[in-house]
Amino acid sequence: MSTKTKFELKLGQATREAFGKALAELGRENKNIVACDADLSKSTMITYFAKEFPERFFECGIAESNMVAIGSGLASAGKIPFVSSFSAFVLNKGFEQLRVTAAFPNVNLKVVGTHSGISIGEDGPSQMSIEDISLACSLAGFTVISPADEVSMKALMRAAVEHVGPMFIRAGRVKAPVVYAADQKFEIGKGVQVIDGGDITLIATGLLVAESIRAAEALEAEGVSVRVIDLHTIKPIDRDIIAKAAAETGAIVVSEEHLVDSGLGVRVAQVVAETNPCIMEFLGVNNTYAESGTPDGLLDKYNLVARGVLATARKALARKKK
Amino acid sequence: MLKTSDPAELQLIAKQTRRLIIEMITAAKSGHPGGSLSAVEILVTLYNDVLRHDPANPRWPDRDRFILSKGHACPVLYAVMAQCGYTPVEELKNLRKLGSIYQGHPDVRFIPALEASTGSLGQGLSLGIGMALAARLNQSPSRTYVVLGDGEIQEGQIWEAAMFGAYHHVDNVVAIVDYNKIQLDGFVKDILDLEPLVDKWKSFGWHVIDVDGHSIPALQKAFAEASATKGKPTAIIAQTIKGKGVSFMENNPKYHGVAPTADECTKALQELA
Known part of the structure; x- marks a missing residue:
């Protein structure tokens, strides 16, 4: 999908909904899949699985620590x-x-965190997960994925079941623009070049992929050739796609709905520093907790929209010209 | 592996287990003798009599599972597993040394026959319940046994797991509290008292058996009663003595986490002759 077509970016399912539906579907195929919830099944959408497979669903109540370790026990016993x-x-x-029951013994536990980022909206900062990429990536041996839309979530859920090892899957509350055609292929650990271009690369994950596409289209209209990469897998990071983008475009912007100093951006920067150092700029949440508001209002206020990506890209392009 | 239900034979294994514990912790120059010695009869009764397991086939899917949630007491687990034939007895002296399979706390990467890596307190009961749920889904006869420290159950996660186990009728899991009344900083009653402990587990919906944790016949009877108890999980409150079997270690908080000196080792082994 590296042709320069106009993207429709029509609103699709929230990635949490795509997760819930995919889990139920996968549950029909694989009887070893089980699920645990901490009294949020209707919000995380794991309820689809719970309704279809009550005997394989364990309601843990509001006790997340116990839920995680029970999950590790189930995984240790082959589920x-x-x-x-x-x-x-x-x-x-x-x-x-x-850390101790999943990462350290390397058990096959899949952890799904929904309502990530600030786009949870009205519930406010106590519920906003703006450090989850950092925390999940700090678990040695974990795979960390952050799908941008319903298509990638569905495909990566299947990949998650096939993958053996602990994994964190990041999902959002709000409807996400559909980035991909239904037949797009995804592989854990391999980023997707959504648009090809030679002047600058916009790398993003989650909701910021669609915003980066919008920013790219605005820059294209000005005659700038923009590459857009979706890093749906944050760990292990796709070093090749990053090194190639750094070498070929000389400027990279990384955008994410996460604390800017501990998420995807710093991980991309490490690869750039180790391979082909180039100009980099970063967009994310700056050392603060957000507030209540509508998801759209918050994303706009905190600049996590195409306008923010565009402004960040202009900074990088200006530095590149010098 | 010696499998026996004869309390006299099990007592001999218990004595040899205590000797191995003292020797390995002395050689390591660090470790936790007190809470290892208090759990000897519990582990020997499990591994040499109660558990359905096969050291030649450690991944047997229907095996019973054992988790030492109080992972710092791993010398007792290492001694018992080694005597069963899982791991080399002669390497026990390498406890805590670089490259040894006998890590400072249980680590499945080094001993795959362990069911869990433990050491951070409070997590083993949840893990054990997860394993028990898997057995139930598989319609397997496998039962899961989890040894908890008394200080350990100050952790809130234990009570999350206790609520879950009773509510979900997980009757194939058994929690054994090694109630030796001492934790690192002193006596449990002076730090954060657990009493009334039997009532606590009962009120959480568990079948509770209060037992002398150094009496092998009493433990055998308790494990049989746990197996016969349907519809709810069982908690065995094992009344034990920290440092049991070595006079100067018994009931002495010092030996929670201090290795014996060479002289103390000699003296202890004389007592355990």
């Missing part, structure tokens, strides 16, 4: 458990359990 809650809760309250 493929998906444990899910809001990202802010399962990672922060379950972190020690993720």
